[in-house]
Amino acid sequence: MNIRTSIDAMNQTARPDASLKVWRLDKHGALMAGFSDAIISISPQDCAKRALTVAALDMLGGRTDELAIPPASTTILERAVIMIYPRGEPAISTPDSCAAAIKLLKGLHSVEVTNPPKILVNPFLVDGRYCPLSAWDSLFARRVTMLPKQTREAVLKTFKMSCESFNRSTIARMKGCLIHGDVQFGNMVRLDGTLRLIDWEDARIDHPLIDLAQFLFVNAIPQSQIREVIRAYDPALTTEDLLLFGYLNYLWTCFFMQENQDLMQAARTWAVAQNLPEALCELSEDQKTTKGKSS
Structure with missing residues (x-):
């Protein structure tokens, strides 16, 4: 997944009234974008990052609310996985x-x-x-x-x-x-x-x-x-x-x-x-x- 694909996926997720604040892209093509009302993580479909997130949050168990903010929603597209966090x-x-x-x-x-x-x-x-x-x-x-x-x-x-x-x-x-x-x-x-x-x-x-x-x-x-x-x-x-x-x-x-x-x-x-x-x-x-x- 390249930069263009990441940005396209991000645009599919954004609402018209949710202005983009900051974003960064890592070398694997994963994108972290901060909007006025949400934080969005976009990873390549073939990347293990979603599985790592799920496994790590499972390990936190009863301490999740103390240590982490889990994704509020996860959307799977053809070439990308989108996780949205509350801002x-x-x-x-x-x-x-x-x-x-x-x-x-x-x-x-x-x-x-x-x-x-x-x-x-x-x-x-x-x-x-x-x-x-x-x-x-x-x-x-x-x-x-x-x-x-x-x-x-x-x-x-x-x-x-x-x-x-x-x-x-x-x-x-x-x-x-x-x-x-x-x-x-x-x-x-x-x-x-x-x-x-x-x-x-x-x-x-x-x-x-x-x-x-x-x-x-x-x-x-x-x-x-x-x-x-x-x-x-x-x-x-x-x-x-x-x-x-x-x-x-x-x-x-x-x-x-x-x-x-x-x-x-x-x-x-x-x-x-x-x-x-x-x-x-x-x-x-x-x-x-x-x-x-x-x-």
Whole structure:
């Protein structure tokens, strides 16, 4: 499904009096559109996102109203699946919203996981625990081999360092739990006075700190607030505990999200804040240039 198909499907759903506020399209052709009276998610018909949403919401069980806003309706078209969510008050990046978001994540990660459906289980888990090498081999190894030597060496050295930090920490022994997988303020809505998550299409059983690291990264939480946010999630955590997942977020953005300028800027900001080698900090710029030449 391409951009045109997504927009056509969106137009079939919109009412004349429902003005479009914001929309974004991911690399799979899935569209998230915010109208004045509803939030609409459109995914390709052959995509597993609808099944993931259903499976994740089923796992929430009696805590659904506390943590999530389920789709109010689902429409299946020939080439697309449309899910419509009721529109509440959108979350914006403020200290109060950060605190509410962390409370929301803690609640989500405490949901009991018993015999999860196979579709939700991340293949990067080994015996229920996160395996960095499995993720690396599947997502990044081939792309890294195509980088210039200096950049490639910096990428590999930093991955090795972040893995060592991960393996030394007690977080390496944390079991997988239900995570949201796309924790940004754009996917948080305050409805009936409670901040909840929508767009469960990337939900899965995975390491809980993936959500936390992504929240800090994608929302570009200021460096001055990061330690406080981490402590609010778990006082025993340190910024070093999140290095691996922050780094994998960085690589994912550089390799796969070049068209999202906000994410690319967040990636650059994160890399500089982590004092990464210059060759690695420039990876985001290099990938944008490569993308521009190939398009």
